Amino acid sequence: MILCDIGNTTLDFYKNSIRSKILIDDYKDINSSDTIYYISVNEKISERLTRYNNWIDIGLCVDKSRFYETMGIDRIMVCLAVKDGVIIDAGSAITVDIMKDGEFMGGYIALGLEKSASCYAGISSKLHGSYNFEQDFDKIPKNTQDAITYAQLGLLYKDVVSYNLPIYLTGGDADKLKSVFKFATVDGDLVFKSMLEIIKGADLC
């Protein structure tokens, strides 16, 4: 079975627990006869895929009323994989969502590490925007790198731990954030685990 998580710029495939990522612009196999179960936050691609019977949109099988209308399907998927916890999905954005007893409590969207770093660099060359992942957030910073790290990761850390729930890290920058959230579970496949559950549970998919 082939799964695919379609983002704004990439296709993230999952087959027999093996991941492979390809830029949308580089992907030439859309006409392949394989059945591919997908979710997509990319409306342009979603529209195009409706013309292919072998591309099956798993997002249509999800009860989105438990979340909110404009919430990204990728974000919903990682939430569905966790009954109790704070789920941090660190990619071009960092989404932070809180699940309690299987219920979505809400969440927020911070800027991704790379995006925010380039944003700092755009303000001033002195704010070069590399992060200190080993920083002690109990101390108020007294140097520029720590001052930037505290704003982008320290405030996030303080909020995340305040929920007193298990912490799950997923997404491309999960390993980097593991240094900050030392007790977190890193699971890069949360989105695919939910997709597999939905495929198992749904009649049509």
Place this chain on the structure above:
Amino acid sequence: MILCDIGNTTLDFYKNSIRSKILIDDYKDINSSDTIYYISVNEKISERLTRYNNWIDIGLCVDKSRFYETMGIDRIMVCLAVKDGVIIDAGSAITVDIMKDGEFMGGYIALGLEKSASCYAGISSKLHGSYNFEQDFDKIPKNTQDAITYAQLGLLYKDVVSYNLPIYLTGGDADKLKSVFKFATVDGDLVFKSMLEIIKGADLC
């Protein structure tokens, strides 16, 4: 007496309590015979101004050892204006600094409102990056605008109020942040107040 706060792109003048701002590229009066007391975070302009006797660098009269070596002189100036408090200087960056009994405890540097909004928009058109300044940060967000606002302002708010100190707002976006920090004192002239104190206290300036 004319004061000037020189940033990366603008000159911010202060004369008889009246402010006027001009883009560096538009400023043609550098040869004026007026004595101008200035601070500058713009090394290129600072270097150029050393050739003019009527431009007097107030930054040279400040004991920077109380802060940290690479801390911006504009940030140091707003800190020097406050004995006890959290000072939020909201411009292209949002600096947050903590002063206790006249001592600098540390601080951090978040992205400015405009910068971060454009950064969100660069991730996805769905993250248009306008903020809800009236948001209740006791509730975990369940819509996109609030999810972005919470990440950029909610986390900041929670940290700032945790110090239990008076809050001071300054910088170009101080009025916008007043909706978030309702009990804060807005004072756009903190940097100039410190400059005036230094000019009074110093022998050479």
